[in-house]
Amino acid sequence: MKTVTLTLTNSPELMLEGQNITPDNFAGKKAAEIAALDVWEGKQKSPLGKYFTVEGDGAATAEETKIVLRGDCTRVKRIGQQMTAGEIVIEGNADMYIGGWMKGGKIHVKGDVDSFCGIGMEGGELVVDGNAKSHLGSSPRGEWRGMQGGLIRVAGSVANDTATFINGGTIVIGGDADIHVSTHGEGGTVIIKGNAKGRVGGQMVKGDIYVYGTIENPLPGFQMVGEVEQEVDGETARFAHYIGDLGERHPVSKGKTVYANLYTRI
Amino acid sequence: MSELLIRNGFVFDPLQGIKGDRMDIGVKDGKIVEPGTLKNAKTIDAAGMTVMAGGVDIHSHVVGPKVNVGRLFRPEDKLFKSPYKSPTCSRMEMGSSVPSTFKTGYDYARMGYVFVNEAAMPPLHSPHVHEEIRDTPIIDNAAMPVFGNNWFTLEYLKNNEIENNAAYTAWLLRATRGFGIKVVNPGGSEAWGWGLNCVNIHDPVPYFDITPAEIVKGLIETNEFLGLPHSVHLHCNNLGNPGNYVDTIESLKLAEGYAPKNDFGREQVLHLTHLQFHSYGGDSWGNFESRAKDVMDYVNAHDNLTFDMGQVTLDETTTMTADGPFEHHLCSLNHLKWANVDVELETAAGVVPYIYSPKVKVCTIQWAVGLELALFSKDMMRTFITTDHPNAGPFTRYPQVITWLMSRAARDETMKTFKWLDKTIDATSIDSIDRELDLYEIAQMTRAGPAKALGISNTYGGLAPGMDADIAVYALNPENMPSDPTDIEKAFSRCAWLVKDGIVTVRDGEVIAEPAKRTVWVDVKVPENAQVQRDIYEHFLRHYSVKLDNYSLFDEHLHNPRVIEVDTTQ
Ligand SMILES: [Zn+2]
Numbered sequence: 098m099k100t101v102t103l104t105l106t107n108s109p110e111l112m113l114e115g116q117n118i119t120p121d122n123f124a125g126k127k128a129a130e131i132a133a134l135d136v137w138e139g140k141q142k143s144p145l146g147k148y149f150t151v152e153g154d155g156a157a158t159a160e161e162t163k164i165v166l167r168g169d170c171t172r173v174k175r176i177g178q179q180m181t182a183g184e185i186v187i188e189g190n191a192d193m194y195i196g197g198w199m200k201g202g203k204i205h206v207k208g209d210v211d212s213f214c215g216i217g218m219e220g221g222e223l224v225v226d227g228n229a230k231s232h233l234g235s236s237p238r239g240e241w242r243g244m245q246g247g248l249i250r251v252a253g254s255v256a257n258d259t260a261t262f263i264n265g266g267t268i269v270i271g272g273d274a275d276i277h278v279s280t281h282g283e284g285g286t287v288i289i290k291g292n293a294k295g296r297v298g299g300q301m302v303k304g305d306i307y308v309y310g311t312i313e314n315p316l317p318g319f320q321m322v323g324e325v326e327q328e329v330d331g332e333t334a335r336f337a338h339y340i341g342d343l344g345e346r347h348p349v350s351k352g353k354t355v356y357a358n359l360y361t362r363i
Numbered sequence: 364m365s366e367l368l369i370r371n372g373f374v375f376d377p378l379q380g381i382k383g384d385r386m387d388i389g390v391k392d393g394k395i396v397e398p399g400t401l402k403n404a405k406t407i408d409a410a411g412m413t414v415m416a417g418g419v420d421i422h423s424h425v426v427g428p429k430v431n432v433g434r435l436f437r438p439e440d441k442l443f444k445s446p447y448k449s450p451t452c453s454r455m456e457m458g459s460s461v462p463s464t465f466k467t468g469y470d471y472a473r474m475g476y477v478f479v480n481e482a483a484m485p486p487l488h489s490p491h492v493h494e495e496i497r498d499t500p501i502i503d504n505a506a507m508p509v510f511g512n513n514w515f516t517l518e519y520l521k522n523n524e525i526e527n528n529a530a531y532t533a534w535l536l537r538a539t540r541g542f543g544i545k546v547v548n549p550g551g552s553e554a555w556g557w558g559l560n561c562v563n564i565h566d567p568v569p570y571f572d573i574t575p576a577e578i579v580k581g582l583i584e585t586n587e588f589l590g591l592p593h594s595v596h597l598h599c600n601n602l603g604n605p606g607n608y609v610d611t612i613e614s615l616k617l618a619e620g621y622a623p624k625n626d627f628g629r630e631q632v633l634h635l636t637h638l639q640f641h642s643y644g645g646d647s648w649g650n651f652e653s654r655a656k657d658v659m660d661y662v663n664a665h666d667n668l669t670f671d672m673g674q675v676t677l678d679e680t681t682t683m684t685a686d687g688p689f690e691h692h693l694c695s696l697n698h699l700k701w702a703n704v705d706v707e708l709e710t711a712a713g714v715v716p717y718i719y720s721p722k723v724k725v726c727t728i729q730w731a732v733g734l735e736l737a738l739f740s741k742d743m744m745r746t747f748i749t750t751d752h753p754n755a756g757p758f759t760r761y762p763q764v765i766t767w768l769m770s771r772a773a774r775d776e777t778m779k780t781f782k783w784l785d786k787t788i789d790a791t792s793i794d795s796i797d798r799e800l801d802l803y804e805i806a807q808m809t810r811a812g813p814a815k816a817l818g819i820s821n822t823y824g825g826l827a828p829g830m831d832a833d834i835a836v837y838a839l840n841p842e843n844m845p846s847d848p849t850d851i852e853k854a855f856s857r858c859a860w861l862v863k864d865g866i867v868t869v870r871d872g873e874v875i876a877e878p879a880k881r882t883v884w885v886d887v888k889v890p891e892n893a894q895v896q897r898d899i900y901e902h903f904l905r906h907y908s909v910k911l912d913n914y915s916l917f918d919e920h921l922h923n924p925r926v927i928e929v930d931t932t933q
Pocket residue numbers: 547598636637684
């Protein structure tokens with residue numbers, strides 16, 4: 098593994114569009130070539146080196162390339178967008194779209210992230226030690242094919258519209274979730290270890306949601322069918338089991354109607 | 364003034380019967396002229412290349428409210444899907460199946476097209492249609508208002524008042540600056556307002572108590588009474604359903620006994636659009652099969668008909684049609700998002716995204732049906748290439764469609780990707796067809812034929828002196844065609860040269876100029892008709908949400924008009 102360290106020394110005035118900051122783009126490039134990659138501040142295109150000092154060269158492949166970002170990246174967007182392999186460590190906060198449309202590899206953010214992180218994710222791992230804002234692991238605007246696979250782990254809390262149109266993969270939230278979780282979901286798993294505000298599983302067809310705390314405003318489209326004991330994220334607990342959203346269409350598999358499952362801890 | 368000489372190309376001009384002769388084409392002041400009359404011409408060397416008239420698209424949904432609904436409710440159609448950044452065009456190009464107006468104009472030009480007929484204009488929304496026509500660069504546009512579910516039309520035809528319907532039609536063409544009579548699911552879209560449909564041509568429309576068959580016949584009579592450039596342009600009832608070929612042939616039979624009456628060289632009385640969607644056998648999705656042969660046996664034997672393919676291109680696309688009930692039906696099959704619009708007394712529309720997947724048997728059978736229609740055709744001057752853009756696929760896939768038609772190897776290559784190849788072969792005839800079309804036949808299907816069917820072949824679709832100097836040059840040598848069919852596709856995707864109105868517009872596949880585009884419409888003079896005037900006044904007073912004075916298109920909405928005049932008073 099070869100490490101490329103980017104240190105933000107000249108903060109952008111506007112948000113910086115950093116979709117070129119991926120192991121895929123850095124692989125096979127020397128530090129100077131990496132510093133010459135494009136980033137956009139508003140509509141102005143500049144080389145990455147205008148904002149960051151670049152130390153270290155990329156490895157031959159994305160798999161062997163690790164990127165470390167230092168300095169305050171609160172206004173740097175799209176880090177790791179569409180990455181397929183390798184590793185990114187962001188030492189502090191980052192802006193929107195971190196790990197968007199990610200296919201593989203790992204991103205570790207040690208601070209908070211803004212909205213749309215892990216959007217359209219297909220694989221890989223996105224770990225956030227702080228909080229995330231809205232549309233975590235959601236589908237992009239208009240798109241009905243949401244998260245397909247991979248793992249998102251946020252230690253803190255998230256804002257609204259988490260996992261819209263989720264189709265696969267897992268999202269684990271250590272804290273609370275605001276409204277709209279797994280809206281239109283057709284697969285995948287969302288685990289909320291804190292409380293959820295409401296509209297959990299609206300128009301959900303398939304897939305699983307676990308809420309360890311309370312749901313302030315549960316939806317009437319979910320019906321309790323029993324109690325179950327399950328192992329979730331490495332620990333076993335008892336849950337009340339609901340199926341839904343009963344207002345939505347549901348496929349039939351092997352003669353049985355398939356519903357989405359909502360589990361609340363008891 | 365400006366002169367241009369396109370030298371030494373292999374010229375294909377079916378309107379003059381020129382089949383790949385090596386000749387020069389002269390251009391002066393935007394018109395084709397005899398090369399000998401030029402004095403000081405700039406030269407384009409077309410040696411070893413194919414020269415055709417600019418392409419003419421008879422049926423495509425490119426402007427207007429339902430296209431815009433598609434653009435608005437499919438932001439994902441833009442995301443990562445329009446990466447092409449032209450080095451020469453300054454306008455943003457976005458979208459894939461529902462491209463922005465700018466991308467639409469540029470992409471058609473890059474393929475060597477100069478004329479596109481918008482297939483469905485809701486009359487009430489004609490200002491929107493014309494504003495988008497203005498914003499679509501380069502290509503000349505016409506737009507057909509929809510009549511098949513219009514309350515006026517239904518009432519007049521029910522009472523067999525052809526002359527009154529003709530007067531109303533002339534009024535509406537003028538009010539909307541429209542081009543001809545479009546009919547979508549006659550009666551069915553009106554029935555949709557009652558939650559119903561007309562599934563066959565003898566199924567009466569609720570309240571109006573008229574059948575689709577009576578609507579179509581009445582409109583053919585109206586069209587020939589007026590002598591319009593184009594014929595009735597019909598989207599048949601029962602689109603997209605297994606077994607619908609029976610209804611389709613019944614619809615085709617409605618044209619029996621009618622002869623064209625017009626001064627524009629048109630020889631058909633009925634144009635069938637996206638015939639692919641109407642040529643299905645079976646009675647369920649399980650035994651769904653091609654009936655292209657049966658449909659084409661009928662079409663081949665009746666030369667007062669023309670059709671376009673509506674070829675499925677196996678892409679993710681956006682369906683949009685004035686066939687409201689069909690879109691609702693489609694949404695219940697694929698569970699994707701659905702938009703629906705009702706346009707008062709006139710029409711309706713629906714929009715649903717759709718994925719034609721090579722992994723889905725119905726889709727690969729649909730693919731075969733479209734190609735079979737063209738490959739079974741005996742008259743390519745009556746057979747036109749379309750994808751019913753964007754319903755069966757985006758228009759940017761015409762080069763792929765041309766390649767499938769010209770190369771059995773290209774068809775085989777595509778069929779290799781089919782998950783249900785054996786079942787597709789069993790349900791169709793595609794695997795037993797070796798026919799490969801030549802460049803002359805492609806010129807018939809993409810310019811000469813559609814121009815003639817639209818009644819504009821004195822201006823578009825050919826290279827005779829006096830016609831518009833719209834000329835496409837493709838890097839294809841007919842004496843040495845590429846062995847790899849994908850090279851055919853490349854040549855038709857990005858023409859080597861496009862001259863539009865005598866201006867060099869595309870060079871090496873890139874747009875380098877944006878000549879003034881036109882709006883083509885048909886102005887029909889009819890005798891004063893007090894009854895129709897009163898009916899229009901009354902309906903607007905009682906039923907429309909707008910006042911009559913605000914309904915007709917204002918002149919400022921009309922962009923660079925080219926008027927085709929028809930005088931029925933003589
Ligand atoms: Zn149609």
